[in-house]
Amino acid sequence: MSTKIKLGLFGFGCVGQGLYNVLNQTEGIKAEIVKICIKNPNKKRSLSADYFTLEKDEILFNEDINVVVEMIDDAEAAFQIVKTALQNGKAVVSANKKMIADHFDELYQLQKQYNAPLLYEASACASIPIIRNLEEYYDNDLLGAVEGIFNGSTNYILTKIFKDNIDFDTALKQAQEIGFAETDPTLDVEAYDPKYKLCIILAHTFGLFVKPEEVFNYGIQNLSTFDIQYANEKGYKIKLIAFCRKVDNKIVAGVLPRFIKPDNKLYNIENEYNGILVESAFTESQFFAGKGAGSNPTGSAVLSDISALTYSYKYEYKKHNRGAKVELTDDFSIDLYVRYSTANPIDTKLFTNIKESYANHESAYIVGSINFAALRQSDLIKRKDINLIVAADTKFEKLQNSIQSLEEETVAL
Amino acid sequence: MSTKIKLGLFGFGCVGQGLYNVLNQTEGIKAEIVKICIKNPNKKRSLSADYFTLEKDEILFNEDINVVVEMIDDAEAAFQIVKTALQNGKAVVSANKKMIADHFDELYQLQKQYNAPLLYEASACASIPIIRNLEEYYDNDLLGAVEGIFNGSTNYILTKIFKDNIDFDTALKQAQEIGFAETDPTLDVEAYDPKYKLCIILAHTFGLFVKPEEVFNYGIQNLSTFDIQYANEKGYKIKLIAFCRKVDNKIVAGVLPRFIKPDNKLYNIENEYNGILVESAFTESQFFAGKGAGSNPTGSAVLSDISALTYSYKYEYKKHNRGAKVELTDDFSIDLYVRYSTANPIDTKLFTNIKESYANHESAYIVGSINFAALRQSDLIKRKDINLIVAADTKFEKLQNSIQSLEEETVAL
Numbered sequence: 001m002s003t004k005i006k007l008g009l010f011g012f013g014c015v016g017q018g019l020y021n022v023l024n025q026t027e028g029i030k031a032e033i034v035k036i037c038i039k040n041p042n043k044k045r046s047l048s049a050d051y052f053t054l055e056k057d058e059i060l061f062n063e064d065i066n067v068v069v070e071m072i073d074d075a076e077a078a079f080q081i082v083k084t085a086l087q088n089g090k091a092v093v094s095a096n097k098k099m100i101a102d103h104f105d106e107l108y109q110l111q112k113q114y115n116a117p118l119l120y121e122a123s124a125c126a127s128i129p130i131i132r133n134l135e136e137y138y139d140n141d142l143l144g145a146v147e148g149i150f151n152g153s154t155n156y157i158l159t160k161i162f163k164d165n166i167d168f169d170t171a172l173k174q175a176q177e178i179g180f181a182e183t184d185p186t187l188d189v190e191a192y193d194p195k196y197k198l199c200i201i202l203a204h205t206f207g208l209f210v211k212p213e214e215v216f217n218y219g220i221q222n223l224s225t226f227d228i229q230y231a232n233e234k235g236y237k238i239k240l241i242a243f244c245r246k247v248d249n250k251i252v253a254g255v256l257p258r259f260i261k262p263d264n265k266l267y268n269i270e271n272e273y274n275g276i277l278v279e280s281a282f283t284e285s286q287f288f289a290g291k292g293a294g295s296n297p298t299g300s301a302v303l304s305d306i307s308a309l310t311y312s313y314k315y316e317y318k319k320h321n322r323g324a325k326v327e328l329t330d331d332f333s334i335d336l337y338v339r340y341s342t343a344n345p346i347d348t349k350l351f352t353n354i355k356e357s358y359a360n361h362e363s364a365y366i367v368g369s370i371n372f373a374a375l376r377q378s379d380l381i382k383r384k385d386i387n388l389i390v391a392a393d394t395k396f397e398k399l400q401n402s403i404q405s406l407e408e409e410t411v412a413l
Numbered sequence: 414m415s416t417k418i419k420l421g422l423f424g425f426g427c428v429g430q431g432l433y434n435v436l437n438q439t440e441g442i443k444a445e446i447v448k449i450c451i452k453n454p455n456k457k458r459s460l461s462a463d464y465f466t467l468e469k470d471e472i473l474f475n476e477d478i479n480v481v482v483e484m485i486d487d488a489e490a491a492f493q494i495v496k497t498a499l500q501n502g503k504a505v506v507s508a509n510k511k512m513i514a515d516h517f518d519e520l521y522q523l524q525k526q527y528n529a530p531l532l533y534e535a536s537a538c539a540s541i542p543i544i545r546n547l548e549e550y551y552d553n554d555l556l557g558a559v560e561g562i563f564n565g566s567t568n569y570i571l572t573k574i575f576k577d578n579i580d581f582d583t584a585l586k587q588a589q590e591i592g593f594a595e596t597d598p599t600l601d602v603e604a605y606d607p608k609y610k611l612c613i614i615l616a617h618t619f620g621l622f623v624k625p626e627e628v629f630n631y632g633i634q635n636l637s638t639f640d641i642q643y644a645n646e647k648g649y650k651i652k653l654i655a656f657c658r659k660v661d662n663k664i665v666a667g668v669l670p671r672f673i674k675p676d677n678k679l680y681n682i683e684n685e686y687n688g689i690l691v692e693s694a695f696t697e698s699q700f701f702a703g704k705g706a707g708s709n710p711t712g713s714a715v716l717s718d719i720s721a722l723t724y725s726y727k728y729e730y731k732k733h734n735r736g737a738k739v740e741l742t743d744d745f746s747i748d749l750y751v752r753y754s755t756a757n758p759i760d761t762k763l764f765t766n767i768k769e770s771y772a773n774h775e776s777a778y779i780v781g782s783i784n785f786a787a788l789r790q791s792d793l794i795k796r797k798d799i800n801l802i803v804a805a806d807t808k809f810e811k812l813q814n815s816i817q818s819l820e821e822e823t824v825a826l
């Protein structure tokens with residue numbers, strides 16, 4: 001690749017305009033926007049009309065353009081664009097976590113086949129340089145776990161709940177009003193967005209390519225004032241935590257809300273910030289935090305990828321290429337707070353070890369150990385009157401055989 | 414450089430042995446130790462005697478060796494080794510912050526002249542990948558500030574003081590007993606060690622090469638129980654903070670203790686951990702934390718540099734090479750808590766703005782704004798009965814002309 005970067009942009013929303021602004025304000029990178037493909041020709045634009053086209057081929061088959069930056073919402077349309085660009089030998093930069101997670105293996109193959117790089121630092125936790133750090137810095141390390149707050153919208157909502165002492169619905173509405181949550185907040189609130197990011201992180205942490213469907217996600221949609229009160233009484237906050245961790249040479253992974261104690265570095269990660277804990281054998285515990293959303297942090301990460309292309313940087317996928325035979329497992333034990341309506345009891349046999357139980361005339365909860373595979377097959381994850389929150393001190397251990405349940409009468413009123 | 418790394422080591426202490434262990438346990442990197450130069454032939458070693466030599470030339474002029482890893486204490490001897498290695502076209506990895514800070518410009522020139530890379534990720538905050546991140550990821554960003562806890566020993570001491578409610582001398586003794594502070598703790602306690610790291614960070618943040626003598630350092634050696642009580646009453650901790658920041662297109666930099674509030678991400682960075690805040694125009698606030706000392710975290714950072722050499726990584730010094738004309742300035746205002754003995758008053762005219770003053774029959778303090786240049790010339794920094802701590806909310810502003818002092822009688826008893 002020549003060091004002179006000639007860009008073709010798909011999409012010119014917040015991130016695209018942020019990118020344009022950054023390019024104009026920094027001297028450090030010699031890159032020029034050649035063409036911008038947009039969908040809506042009637043929107044008022046801040047740039048000369050010459051920049052814009054409605055025809056994607058004007059970028060994809062433009063020999064003057066060597067880097068395609070894909071910034072559109074539609075994951076399938078984005079994939080077609082990225083695929084064609086790579087097939088034409090163009091380098092690609094994308095922030096589209098769903099597209100990348102859905103097509104990880106194909107995108108890996110396309111990069112190899114056409115010897116064209118695809119960079120996507122902005123796809124996971126925006127401004128935090130986690131992918132390149134995992135890829136580069138931890139390559140020779142024995143990584144044990146990566147976990148953290150991967151979603152800015154839900155973290156904003158949870159921050160509001162605990163700071164302003166308001167309920168979930170009010171906090172969600174406030175987040176929507178200032179643009180930190182979508183009109184349809186399902187992807188964020190039900191933890192799909194952090195799951196896509198986790199899939200990307202899994203590939204760069206353990207060399208593991210998994211489909212998003214394989215990874216369990218449980219969001220904050222069932223969070224009740226009872227749950228919030230429980231957390232407040234214990235001095236906890238609740239954060240939506242994506243995790244992946246090596247246990248007995250297999251990988252456990254998922255996204256669930258978790259109680260967080262004040263001494264956890266994630267406790268103070270508030271509003272739209274993301275935070276990531278990395279555990280490895282030699283560096284031990286590392287922590288990264290930064291804005292996980294917003295046009296400038298995202299634009300900056302996109303620009304950083306563009307900059308890396310000037311010196312022919314590409315992901316090596318070393319952990320994957322080394323052919324390490326790791327796989328996902330659900331055969332582990334997790335400590336869970338399960339809150340339900342007293343009128344509608346849950347099957348306590350699901351727990352291998354009940355540590356606490358409580359009930360009043362409306363709500364009840366059990367805190368206990370549960371097999372992750374059993375959890376995924378149970379109705380606990382479907383019932384709207386139930387909420388699940390991972391215990392603050394949970395370990396992710398291979399399941400033990402001993403079953404120590406409290407007597408059932410202690411959980412009934 | 415061939416991808417096969419053949420290593421010559423200088424020194425085989427904790428870090429060297431850690432490196433040997435890591436190399437043995439990880440499959441990710443193909444590197445082989447050819448020779449180890451040691452000073453003391455009588456020490457019992459865990460490796461075969463064939464590895465060891467007392468002659469540095471057996472490494473420096475050994476054509477089988479392409480990477481020299483320098484891990485000795487003596488900064489001047491280390492510089493001679495690194496210089497000769499670079500002159501012989503060998504890549505060099507070092508963790509020696511004093512050597513690198515003292516000879517930064519020469520080392521930069523040597524790398525250019527002999528086209529041989531010198532990497533030193535382990536020299537600043539051990540396991541935190543800050544240098545490569547500043548060098549690579551923030552290159553195209555408009556960096557505003559880098560500040561944080563750069564010294565593990567003093568952070569361990571300060572943690573003990575605030576957690577166990579003990580005084581400075583007791584905490585220092587405990588740190589020495591478990592090996593977190595040297596028998597002569599001056600370099601750490603008087604903030605020379607974090608200053609060396611700050612000099613390295615300055616080069617990769619702002620492209621500024623400065624000599625350590627130019628940068629002000631003030632440690633925690635005068636910390637009294639009165640100061641600790643003041644912090645406790647306000648709900649603050651005290652941390653030793655290295656900082657560099659762009660103010661009006663000049664750079665302010667230094668190392669001083671600072672009051673830290675609970676909402677600051679550095680508040681929870683305890684024991685031997687380091688933490689670094691990075692501010693930039695587009696990513697906004699970023700945070701990194703990890704172990705700042707110890708043989709494994711340091712060995713891991715050294716190994717990461719060795720790994721980077723397999724794909725010919727070198728620091729580009731882009732910010733410096735761009736020829737940006739930035740320079741250090743002391744012409745800024747800093748808010749400072751100055752504690753002194755009531756019997757021996759200080760010159761209140763040093764303050765451009767006094768915000769608080771207090772005195773009892775033994776101790777007194779003033780919190781106020783002071784010109785940094787005036788501070789450096791004053792006797793405040795020399796008197797043993799005085800302690801200086803930067804205010805929690807200090808700004809680093811270009812000095813204003815207005816002088817608003819409280820009447821002198823309010824500070825006298």
